[in-house]
Amino acid sequence: xxxxxxxxxxxxxxxxxxxxxxxxxxxxxxxxxxxxxxxxxxxxxxxxxxxxxxxxxxxxxxxxxxxxxxxxxxxxxxxxxxxxxxxxxxxxxxxxxxxxxxxxxxxxxxxxxxxxxxxxxxxxxxxxxxxxxxxxxxxxxxxxxxxxxxxxxxxxxxxxxxxxxxxxxxxxxxxxxxxxxxxxxxxxxxxxxxxxxxxxxxxxxxxxxxxxxxxxxxxxxxxxxxxxxxxxxxxxxxxxxxxxxxxxxxxxxxxxxxxxxxxxxxxxxxxxxxxxxxxxxxxxxxxxxxxxxxxxxxxxxxxxxxxxxxxxxxxxxxxxxxxxxxxxxxxxxxxxxxxxxxxxxxxxxxxxxxxxxxxxxxxxxxxxxxxxxxxxxxxxxxxxxxxxxxxxxxxxxxxxxxxxxxxxxxxxxx
Amino acid sequence: xxxxxxxxxxxxxxxxxxxxxxxxxxxxxxxxxxxxxxxxxxxxxxxxxxxxxxxxxxxxxxxxxxxxxxxxxxxxxxxxxxxxxxxxxxxxxxxxxxxxxxxxxxxxxxxxxxxxxxxxxxxxxxxxxxxxxxxxxxxxxxxxxxxxxxxxxxxxxxxxxxxxxxxxxxxxxxxxxxxxxxxxxxxxxxxxxxxxxxxxxxxxxxxxxxxxxxxxxxxxxxxxxxxxxxxxxxxxxxxxxxxxxxxxxxxxxxxxxxxxxxxxxxxxxxxxxxxxxxxxxxxxxxxxxxxxxxxxxxxxxxxxxxxxxxxxxxxxxxxxxxxxxxxxxxxxxxxxxxxxxxxxxxxxxxxxxxxxxxxxxxxxxxxxxxxxxxxxxxxxxxxxxxxxxxxxxxxxxxxxxxxxxxxxxxxxxx
Numbered sequence: 032x033x034x035x036x037x038x039x040x041x042x043x044x045x046x047x048x049x050x051x052x053x054x055x056x057x058x059x060x061x062x063x064x065x066x067x068x069x070x071x072x073x074x075x076x077x078x079x080x081x082x083x084x085x086x087x088x089x090x091x092x093x094x095x096x097x098x099x100x101x102x103x104x105x106x107x108x109x110x111x112x113x114x115x116x117x118x119x120x121x122x123x124x125x126x127x128x129x130x131x132x133x134x135x136x137x138x139x140x141x142x143x144x145x146x147x148x149x150x151x152x153x154x155x156x157x158x159x160x161x162x163x164x165x166x167x168x169x170x171x172x173x174x175x176x177x178x179x180x181x182x183x184x185x186x187x188x189x190x191x192x193x194x195x196x197x198x199x200x201x202x203x204x205x206x207x208x209x210x211x212x213x214x215x216x217x218x219x220x221x222x223x224x225x226x227x228x229x230x231x232x233x234x235x236x237x238x239x240x241x242x243x244x245x246x247x248x249x250x251x252x253x254x255x256x257x258x259x260x261x262x263x264x265x266x267x268x269x270x271x272x273x274x275x276x277x278x279x280x281x282x283x284x285x286x287x288x289x290x291x292x293x294x295x296x297x298x299x300x301x302x303x304x305x306x307x308x309x310x311x312x313x314x315x316x317x318x319x320x321x322x323x324x325x326x327x328x329x330x331x332x333x334x335x336x337x338x339x340x341x342x343x344x345x346x347x348x349x350x351x352x353x354x355x356x357x358x359x360x361x362x363x364x365x366x367x368x369x370x371x372x373x374x375x376x377x378x379x380x381x382x383x384x385x386x387x388x389x390x391x392x393x394x395x396x397x398x399x400x401x402x403x404x405x406x407x408x409x410x411x412x413x414x415x416x417x418x419x420x421x422x423x424x425x426x427x428x429x430x431x432x433x434x435x436x437x438x439x440x441x442x443x444x445x
Numbered sequence: 446x447x448x449x450x451x452x453x454x455x456x457x458x459x460x461x462x463x464x465x466x467x468x469x470x471x472x473x474x475x476x477x478x479x480x481x482x483x484x485x486x487x488x489x490x491x492x493x494x495x496x497x498x499x500x501x502x503x504x505x506x507x508x509x510x511x512x513x514x515x516x517x518x519x520x521x522x523x524x525x526x527x528x529x530x531x532x533x534x535x536x537x538x539x540x541x542x543x544x545x546x547x548x549x550x551x552x553x554x555x556x557x558x559x560x561x562x563x564x565x566x567x568x569x570x571x572x573x574x575x576x577x578x579x580x581x582x583x584x585x586x587x588x589x590x591x592x593x594x595x596x597x598x599x600x601x602x603x604x605x606x607x608x609x610x611x612x613x614x615x616x617x618x619x620x621x622x623x624x625x626x627x628x629x630x631x632x633x634x635x636x637x638x639x640x641x642x643x644x645x646x647x648x649x650x651x652x653x654x655x656x657x658x659x660x661x662x663x664x665x666x667x668x669x670x671x672x673x674x675x676x677x678x679x680x681x682x683x684x685x686x687x688x689x690x691x692x693x694x695x696x697x698x699x700x701x702x703x704x705x706x707x708x709x710x711x712x713x714x715x716x717x718x719x720x721x722x723x724x725x726x727x728x729x730x731x732x733x734x735x736x737x738x739x740x741x742x743x744x745x746x747x748x749x750x751x752x753x754x755x756x757x758x759x760x761x762x763x764x765x766x767x768x769x770x771x772x773x774x775x776x777x778x779x780x781x782x783x784x785x786x787x788x789x790x791x792x793x794x795x796x797x798x799x800x801x802x803x804x805x806x807x808x809x810x811x812x813x814x815x816x817x818x819x820x821x822x823x824x825x826x827x828x829x830x831x832x833x834x835x836x837x838x839x840x841x842x843x844x845x846x847x848x849x850x851x852x853x854x855x856x857x858x859x
Binding site: 046049050129131135137144145223227228242243246248249250266269272273275276277280362380384385386388389390391392393394395396397399400401405406407417418419420422423432433434435436437438439440441442443444445 | 460463464543545549551558559637641642656657660662663664680683686687689690691694776794798799800802803804805806807808809810811813814815819820821831832833834836837846847848849850851852853854855856857858859
């Protein structure tokens with residue numbers, strides 16, 4: 032088994048990396064950034080082969096765009112590395128310390144997770160920034176990118192590992208599975224002996240496959256069926272700005288909204304102008320019966336629409352009786368990602384914050400802020416939509432675990 | 446599907462329980478404790494039916510003992526409830542709060558996990574203490590105990606739920622799956638829509654089955670292949686006390702040691718007397734070639750022995766060249782549970798603490814302290830041997846997640 036070799040190397044490297052000083056990790060990140068810039072031509076050359084193959088295979092324009100690199104994008108990757116270098120090293124942080132009546136001194140210390148597997152699709156930047164974040168948090172990483180970007184990924188990994196190992200990062204800390212057969216991904220998903228956690232980065236199908244196949248613990252990321260709820264006391268001008276921004280500013284991302292919930296007390300005032308504005312931006316609305324009585328020109332929403340992350344210029348619209356109905360709708364159809372209420376009512380605000388089950392619950396702000404950078408984490412490896420381990424944007428601390436170090440003086444348990 | 450009904454009820458209850466005040470949760474715990482005492486006769490009656498069936502089925506004495514209740518054990522369950530009642534409510538704790546340059550105020554708040562599934566074997570006390578811990582941490586719980594204890598569990602759940610719901614806990618917060626067919630456990634392991642996390646409590650086989658079958662996130666608990674390493678500078682009297690305590694005080698539990706590692710510099714002095722003392726307690730030693738040159742009367746250890754959690758009076762013995770070999774052996778064969786070094790050497794102490802990959806790493810103390818009560822958590826739902834979410838003893842905070850509550854004043858993302 033190929034993965035046994037890769038897994039063992041990663042495990043060994045992870046033990047050494049766990050005790051590698053911050054200085055060496057930072058030096059390696061700097062060297063990787065330099066190497067990317069110096070080797071930009073090789074990267075672009077490999078990338079053009081992937082693009083050529085992709086064009087022949089008739090990949091969609093969106094996919095080709097995600098796959099394609101240019102000088103600016105390589106520079107952006109290098110800048111990302113420099114930024115990760117600047118973040119504080121989470122490893123060794125003392126999370127708690129106390130003494131027991133029997134004299135035992137217990138210290139809870141932050142340690143790396145160990146070996147992290149990343150399964151992703153055609154974005155080559157995932158190769159670089161996953162490697163950077165994992166290494167900075169002291170983890171070995173096994174990368175398994177999609178076949179469409181394989182030549183680019185092989186070249187990137189060659190450059191990254193050469194620079195990293197020369198800088199003192201243990202060999203085996205960063206590895207790419209070059210076999211892009213489905214079976215290689217499945218092997219990775221079952222490699223409990225070597226891999227401590229798997230993070231899938233990509234679309235819904237990829238994530239569902241990983242979740243249902245993997246025996247390695249998974250952090251589920253990304254799917255965002257998000258809502259904006261305009262409560263009856265809302266500043267309607269603010270509400271319109273927030274709804275427009277949350278839908279239109281970048282409709283293809285997970286923190287964009289997919290459904291607008293409007294209080295029935297203000298629906299007649301709020302819906303017609305926002306409908307005009309959204310339509311002008313190319314947004315197709317699909318409404319519940321009540322909303323269609325106010326703006327009859329829109330299509331009817333189906334049950335399926337409430338569940339759908341459109342990832343495009345479609346917005347479902349529902350008129351609700353009040354905050355309770357809004358919360359019930361969100362908790363029924365949402366994916367626990369990001370939800371916002373626009374309101375002036377402190378009670379509604381509090382209720383919405385407490386009862387909506389989501390990673391990020393906003394009052395009077397766009398859902399688009401759910402992001403490691405916008406939260407001030409300085410980095411992001413994904414947005415967790417599960418509740419175990421990490422929730423919402425995941426930065427460096429979310430790539431760590433902890434251990435208890437206990438000092439005694441001969442204590443035995445009686 | 447039965448589980449759909451149970452799952453929906455649990456999910457609904459979990460939403461209400463997440464915002465149920467501490468006072469009501471504590472009142473319910475008190476009422477459950479009272480109800481257990483008042484209904485002790487019914488519990489013992491149901492238990493005697495299970496014991497009768499178990500005897501007919503020729504269950505082992507150990508299993509029958511774990512299954513059996515008496516007045517004292519019922520009292521112990523009630524006392525456990527009172528103790529959980531006294532613990533601080535973790536829900537609502539603000540874990541962090543900061544303001545972004547754009548004025549957004551981000552608050553990280555502790556919330557319940559949601560719905561917790563517990564899969565366990567024949568210990569009826571797991572029914573009571575899982576329910577207590579889950580409810581106190583604001584979670585709904587779905588219990589799936591083994592068939593051998595089913596009559597006891599049904600009776601316990603009847604009493605618990607009646608008392609809890611009367612005290613104001615939402616209906617559906619505590620449910621037992623009465624169908625003890627394997628298929629009902631499998632359904633629970635795949636109920637991602639309703640269950641946020643599964644905690645298996647039991648032997649290695651149960652845990653392995655849950656880990657490999659479950660698509661619901663699992664917290665792996667319990668397997669402990671633990672080691673004591675006597676370093677050459679150790680106080681040998683202290684070392685003997687620790688080794689004896691870690692092996693003999695309760696050999697059937699996960700924090701007992703299974704292998705003794707001894708520095709070759711002191712092996713000739715240390716091994717003969719500890720062997721005598723352990724043999725007198727009925728412990729069978731199995732040694733590496735070097736150790737058998739010193740104490741030739743012991744059996745040879747096989748490769749399998751290094752991997753085995755004996756859970757009984759067997760101890761593997763290996764002579765090692767120093768701290769590096771000890772660490773390498775532990776990281777190769779250990780289950781990341783509890784490890785101890787006995788030493789006076791600060792350098793060895795530090796190296797062992799940093800490089801041994803385990804939930805609890807001790808210096809000069811018995812491994813037997815890895816336990817929620819001994820750590821001062823006041824409770825324990827299990828000892829996690831994985832690194833994701835929780836590591837080591839899990840108390841109330843480990844049964845929670847968090848959410849971000851973000852207050853804005855009209856912020857949109859540009």
